[in-house]
Structure formats: structure tokens, C-alpha cells
Amino acid sequence: MNTDIRRGLHAVVRTRDGWAVQNAVVTVTDMSGQQVARVEADADGTVVSGPLPPGVYTVVVTAIGYAPVASTAMVTASGAADLGALVLARQGGRELPPPGVWIVDPAHSTVAATAQHLGLSSVRGRFGDFSARIEIAPDVERSTVSAQINAASIETGNGTRDDHLRSADFLDVEHHPAITYRGSGISAAGPDRWTVHGELTLSGVTRPVDLDLSYLGTGPDLWGGLRAAFHAFTELRRDDFAMNFNQIVQAGIALVGATLKVELEIQAVHETTLPPA
Template sequence: MSAGSWSPGTRVPGAAVATTAAHGRVVTPEGWPVAGATVTVLGADGAQLASGTAGDDGRFTLDGLPAGAGTLLVAAPAHAPKAMTVVVPAGPSWTVGELRLTRRGGTDVPAPGLYLLDTAHSTVSAKAHHLGLATVSGRFTEFAGAITVDADVARSRVDAEIVAASIETGNAQRDAHLRSPDFLDVERFPTLRFEADRLERGGAGWVLPGRLTLAGTTRPVQLDLSYLGSGPDPWGGTRAAFSATAELRRQDFQLNWNQAVGVGIAVFGTTLRVTIDVEAVLQP
């Protein structure tokens, strides 16, 4: 560097340099914290300006950053590293925001094979609007399923069965009503069933068109599906993780009970928002 010249991110020997403290959070694409992630900022000359480690909540702080251009690097075990060009602003504090790391799974699809759901580490939940004000959440506690990943991933299939009486919302009176003929009618229809025999690309993820049988009525249902990655477990197996969402109209499944409490206001909304998070174990 010649006398009188300066490049952003490079300290000038003997000069007082105002510094900035950077704050941010490292998370997965789904918003979960990535504990232990390393965050580093390099100056324009490639020298390290600051480095820190994300805590259990994914948050990090980098002190002593000079203003100017640089490169921000983020890395964590089992995740794909990330690099980006940044401009550190002048001032006492810089909010970096959320830095998202994807799990290193090798590909964007799991290895072919038969995967069985690990129900102890999976959830099937639903939310409904209540009185036009709040949201009531519930989940099914008993279910089973299989995911068959074909070598041609578009020909993969999913089969799942849910015990209707296992619905829980945290309120015994409401749970009994949901199990009654007004809703799930569990005595006549003890299970819900979902089947899909193809997979399609959709946006940044996948779309799973299938058929849901609920309270004796079968209707087409589309799940927006994300593959979250695969990896070994402590018992010598291989697991894959998936999340999916869908919106169901109660009327499509003849779940028409409701009670008006005012003009345009009913006890339960007409739409159910379903969220599914599963771990599945590859079978030998």
C-alpha cells in the first residue's frame, strides 16, 4: 500500500480507527438456531478483522470492526458454509440480522429407499381460528407412516395413517367435542389416511399432491414439502427430516358444525392450517 492510499477494511498503522460492534443470529432455513456456528469478517486485504461463535440461541457479537467493505464468512459442522460481501457501516452498532445455513445433505433429495416415521421425533399439528380472534392449536399423538424415495424422485410415495381419537388441544371438553360426530366422528371413522404417489418441484422446495381421507370423505390435498437433510443417528442408522404444510377447508370434508356468535363471526374458522414435521429412518 503506497503512502497516502487506503482501502476499506485495512487499518492504517498509528491511526485511531473508530470501530463497530456487529450483532446477528445464525439459523437454519426454518428459523432454528445453529449453535456453535463461527462467524468471521475479513478485510479487503484478506486479513481477519473479527471472529465469534454463535451461542445456544444462534446469536453472535463481533467487536472491533472498522467501517468499510469486507467479506463475512459463516460456517458450522454439518452445514454448508456461506460467504458474502458486506459493507460495515460507521457507527457504534451494526445489526447483521439472520444468517441462514442449510444442512449439508449432499443433495436436495434423500437417498432412495424405504423410510419409516420416527413418531417420537415427529409432530402432526393443526391450527384453527377461534371466535375470529385467537388461534387454537391441536396435535395428533398417534400416527404411523412410510416414505418410499424412488431412484426417480418424482415417483416417490408417502403413506400415512393417523388415529383420529388421539387429537389433543389441551382442553378435555374441546377434545371430546372434536372426537364427536360434529367433527371427526371417531367411533365411525377411527383413522385419517394420506396417500401420495408422486412428487413435483414447487418453488424452492417440493409439492406433494395426495389424497386425504378424513371423517369418511376423501379429497385431493397438496402439501408444500421441504427436505431438511439427512444424517447418521447414534444407533447406526440414517435419518431424513422433512417439514410440510397445507391448508384444509372444513367444508370439503363435511365438517360443517359451527355456531354463530355475531354477524359474520363463528366459533371456528373455516380453514385449518396443518403443519407436519417428521424424522424418518432409512430401513436396511
């Protein structure tokens, strides 16, 4: 490594799970409180300043959406100080992957819905054909989600029932082949938990629907990609989406329950690490 690069302050800015924090700002002040350097991290989260006079300095790291971190740096006679990894936590201790576009991997994700049957048991269905894109914004509350599901891809393990679900009594796939969701922002709901605010279009009806989202962490995969995992949940009323079909089999007991529990198990790959198409 070029020795000039190692002169001055050297550090890498990371999240708790090891992601680079791009555009983090490192401010260095001397013991009198005077600013002597201000450096922005590069795309790898690396920070390098020019040489500094020997002495003790205060280093403050800031980034949009993260709690600031302060540390002390001891600059040697060579004018260098290596701080190693400076770890930033999301404000309020609430974590999400770093900013960027994440593409949902349908092969390792599940979109499922569960309804009550006869008031006794549950029937679970899955959609086999869907796509989605998540964009984590630097200002995390401005993050967005867009998803599209092929309504005809519903599967419950019973062909007759699946055909009925595709009919005008339920999904009406002939006239409304796509189910879409547009998330226009998120808000914190607890450590590693968020509420996604958006609109769901189902059977030709569009209504506001919030998702209860849990962030499960990130890590590398076997194909050179970087993945983030999420779990999301919401509950829908069928009649909100004009799916009013039902049969009363006996007093007080309906064939199909009035609500649907929707559960999402999501793996998404960072766009920059997707394999070539």
C-alpha cells in the same frame, strides 16, 4: 486392502450430504473420445474399474434424478487412478434423500392442526398416534407417501374440547377411526422444496390434497440410524370434509374458523438402519 482392487479407476459417488448414490454409472473415455470403461456403482456408491493404460481420461458420472458430472482422471504407470468422492446434485439443484424406504419416527415427529377461535386467536391440536412410510424412488417424481393417523388421538389441552372434536360434529371417530393420506408422486417447487400430490381421507371423505414439502437434510442419530428431516404444510377447508359444525356468536364472527392449517414436522429413519424389532 488387496492391491488389485486399487488398480484401475477407483471412486465413490455421493450426494451433497454424503449419501451413497447406488447404481450410478461411470463412463471413461480416452482423449480421442473412445469409451474404454463403463462401471456401475455398488450399494456403497463405490466404483472400481479394471486397469487402464497410463494417460489422461474423461470420466462422466450419471444417475437417474441427478445432474451428470464430468471430471478428468490421470492414470499412473501402475494403471490406477483414485478420484476420491464424486459428488452429484439433484437435477435442477433440488435435493431429497437418496432412494429407499424411510419410516417416520413418531417420537420425534409432530402432526398438528390449527384453527381460528372466535376470529381472535388460534387453537392448536396434535395427533399423538400415527405412522407413515416414505419411499424415495430412483425417478424421484414417482416417490410415494402413506400415512395413517388415529383420529381419536387428537389433543388440544382441553378435555371437553377434545371430546367435542372426536364427536360426529367434527372427526366422528366412532365411524371413521382412521385418517389416511396416500401420496402418489411429487414435483419440484424450488431448491429443497417439493409438492407432494396425494389424497386425504378425513371423516370418511376422500379429497385430493397437496403438501408443500421442504427437505431439511440428513444425518446420523444416536442409535446407529440414518435420518432425514422434512417440514410439510397444507391448508384444508372443513366443509370439504363434511365438518360443517359451527356457531355464530355475533354478526360475522364464527366460533370456529372455516379453514385448518396442517403442519408436519417429520423425522424418518432409513429402513436399512432401523434397530431390530
